[in-house]
Amino acid sequence: MHLILFLLLGAGLLVLLFLIARRARPVAGSAQSLREARQALSALQEWALPSGVLERVFAKQDMAYVLSSTPPDVQRLFLQERRKVAFLWVCQVHKSVGLLRNFHLSQARFYERLSLGTEIELAFSFAALLFACRVLQVALYAGGSSAAPWMIEKTAEAVTRLCQVSEKSLEFLSPAPEKAIVDGPASGNFPV
């Protein structure tokens, strides 16, 4: 048992070294990560997360209608296209969450008052969400857009939780902005 643990630790260290050695692009400075985070959030806000889009992509009524009143060719095409759209939706959420994580890490690493508990909680939340997106992709690939509506809901709930934790974690970084949001001109620049 001890031998296996020693060998696993040695192998894990080598894997980590390999990942560090081959990493070409570390997280860039504040400007680029801010731009990427903005892009991610606006992509989510504009088309990936609004309730209308979610309902339409995974609506059962549309499918029931097409399946009951159209020829087989149309049904097949409908299912193919719908799967593609659902797949794109999950890919977009996955990418955006990844960019938000990069943004958070690129900023949090500088702050001495960083909370270890919040950081660990966030890391798990991000990892769980990215994993859920992957599972969703597999489910969509295997069963089409009607395969995993409950999972979509769970993923959206997880994103909501993640946002709450992220917001909380950003509070400690700078106490001043609270005032800036209310009074400052910066509050008018939100891309929302």
Place this chain on the structure above:
Amino acid sequence: MRTQAIWWVGIFLDGLILFRSCCWKMRSEYPFFYSYVVATFLTSGLLFLVYRFLPSDYQYFYWTTDFVTLVVGCGVMLEIVKHALDPYAGAERFGRWAVVTVFAATFAYVCLRELIVPGWSPAVSTVELERDLRLVQALILFALLFVIFHYRIALGRNLKGMVVGYGIYVAASLMSLALRSYSGSILDAAWKIIQPFSYDAAVAIWAIALWSYSPNPIPNAAALANDYESLVSRTRGMLGAMRSILEKGVRP
């Protein structure tokens, strides 16, 4: 003959690294790392002389010098912390916390084991003692590398070479010592090759990475501090807006 060739290659590469450090005046930049290289260069030379002229004392000298280099080797990790994590206060805090946790866990494990199992000793032979010390070193290195990887901290060519070379050596030593203490003298011949060969691999990586001075990229902390307040206020606004949209999405 093969063992001696591996030996000579190691000494030659150590000498080459020290020579290059003089050309680029890098010793003042990485004092702990070069102290380690000097220590291994001197001990390798000493061991070679002992092997040739006092072969009966070789075992004693080997284990003594091995523990000396093992302790001096911790300086390489100090160098990693100093150059990689210093500019990032948050990541450094995380790294410090991880290292303290590893030390505390190791200490607690040894103390508890001694209390629970009377007469238990952490290591019954020099091989096991070195293996256990390498284990602590590997755990600390793992924790530091995890922080570097997690926070995507940029490493310059010099530091990346140090990290990769030392990591390979520690991982190979840990695995070969574990196998050796488990199988006894059966794997002695393999261990005599693996241990110095992994060191040669590490020194070769260092010789390439430290051929010339390449400082670690320093983040522009001043620019960040200036734009951070507006950055945070914007981000908080974006996150709040995103949350409300998501809440609508989940509960239409």
